[in-house]
Amino acid sequence: MEPYELTATAASKLIAEKKLSCEELARSTLARIEEREPVVKAWSYVDRDMVIRKARDLDKTPPKTPLHGLTFGVKDVIETVDMPTQQNSPLYAGHQSGQDAACVAVVRHGGALIVGKTDTVEFASGGRMAATHNPHNGAHTPGGSSSGSGAAVGDLQVQLAFGTQTGGSHIRPAAFNGIYGIKPTHGAVSREGAKNYSHTLDTIGWYGRSVDDLELVAREFRLFGIDAPETVALKGLRVGLCRTPYWDKADGYAKAALLEAGRRLEKAGAIVVEFDLPASFAGLDDAQHAVIYGEGRGAFLPVYLGPQRHLLAQHFVDIVENTKNDPQITPKMLVDAYDLAARCRMEFDAMIPGTVDVVMAPASPGEPPEGLSSSGNPVFNAMWTLLHVPCLAIPVGKSPRNLPLGIQLVGPRFADARLIHIAHACAPAIHENNALGVIQA
Structure with missing residues (x-):
């Protein structure tokens, strides 16, 4: 087995036991990416020399957490201090904010090796689609908007990757790529430093190759109760x-x-x-549409008003001009959507x-x-x-x-x-x- 084939959990154990170096895992990962990128096209940015340099630095220090040296992809709507965040938009070509998003900072503090930025649907919303192909059948989509992240983990190019979900952008690509993924409770993971689309809906999650892999990351985010020992028996569940x-x-x-x-x-x-869910839950899909497009108006208004509006895809123009949804979003639709969601949350x-x-x-x-x-x-x-x-x-x-x-x-x-x-x-x-x-x- 090549190092890139290891699950995050298996690699973590070997690194802790000094049976695998961070550089060995990094080089194996990069070789896999170089082999598969022409076919899958999961990445918008990878700096090979920087990855190897950072892996060597990690080998000089003892692991602080089980994430030490593990390979991580970052959806290209999430900021990274040392890589551009281009959001698959001509408006952000080459853009580099100079800071890590909160979620990236958490795993980087734990020793994770950020390999690169994964391709995404424009602004994790619409407009330009990702160039990524499904690694299991290249004639099909890997899903979106977390297209590159899902495909990179599904194709064994990285062990872990961040995605985001406002509608179905994280869990659906997990299914389409045959991998594990978790979308945590809204607000459990800070969204600071990620593109805002809908403050009511946007959620950051991550992919792995097993439940154990998902749990490794969950522990770093201190999700409520994650350190409490619990063994669930399947019999009788x-x-x-x-x-x-x-x-x-x-x-x-x-x-x-x-x-x-x-x-x-x-x-x-x-x-x-x-x-069976109560009948009122049948209105939640329409309510989500009202919320995403109602809140999206404010999210995309700054670039709509700016000097480079001509670079903005029609999808976003329609959101700002309130013509994306039929019928158009009204204040009452938004209030009704928020109220329905609140009632259904408590009921569920x-x-x-x-x-x-x-x-x-x-x-x-x-x-x-x-x-x-x-x-x-x-x-x-x-x-x-x-x-x-x-x-x-x-x-x-x-x-x-x-x-x-x-x-x-x-x-x-x-x-x-x-x-x-x-x-x-x-x-x-x-x-x-x-x-x-x-x-x-």
Whole structure:
């Protein structure tokens, strides 16, 4: 096994035992990137010499945390002190802020090796699509807007990577690339230094190759309860199989993946029950649209008014001019959306653990779309993003076209640690023992 093939957890152990150097891992990672970048195109910026130099510096100091020397990609809407943050926009070509975003600073303080910036849909919103291809089937999208981050981890180019989610931009690419990802509770991780789109929705998450990898990073962010020891038994665990109000938007593969995950959990001893959301939750997708475009008006107004407006994609002009949504956003629509979200948040939190221990839902509408003109429909993510709840993506298998399929586990707000512990119990049944399984629609 080459060093780049190691999970973050496995590499961390070897580095701590001095059986693997940070430079060895860095060089192996860079070789993998150089081999695969012409095909996958996951990166907007990598400085090979800087990566090796920083890896050597890390080898001179003892590890402070388990992240020491681990390879990390950063979505190119998140600032880095030593690399440009270009946001896939001609407005920011070569732009360098000279500071790390809060999330980057946290993992860098822990010794993580920032390898480079991963490609993104413009401003993590719309306009220019990422150039990234799905590493499992290059004719299809890796999802977005965290396109490069999802593909880089899915193609074993880095062990960990940051993504962001305002609608479905983090969890959906996890499913499309066959990897693990966590979108924490809204506000649990500081968004300072990341492009603002919607202050109500924007959330920073991360990708890994296992639940253990996700937990390594969660510990560095001091998520509530993450250090409290807890072992969740799969036998008797109550899992709510939630088709959501948007089940008709799922293709045959998404439906089959969710039901197959439920069967695997039942076979392993879990209690899987139908989990139906109240009728009011059917309005959450429309409410999320109102919030994202209503708040997006202010986020993109400065560049709209600036001298380089001609470089702004029509997508953002439409948001600012309030013509993106049909019907147009009104103050009443925004108030109603905020109020619906507030009521549903309290209602959802109250349903867990009263009825189930965790909710399991589709992570995407199914197979990644063909081509790069669409990063996929966020309908199975936007609702949860507006609810501010933590979501954790787990792979299930692949379609006959070698396209990954996944599900997501969902818990109540600020139960991120509990969700990770539950994922530890569920993942071996859902994915790890069935890694080569083909899902038939």
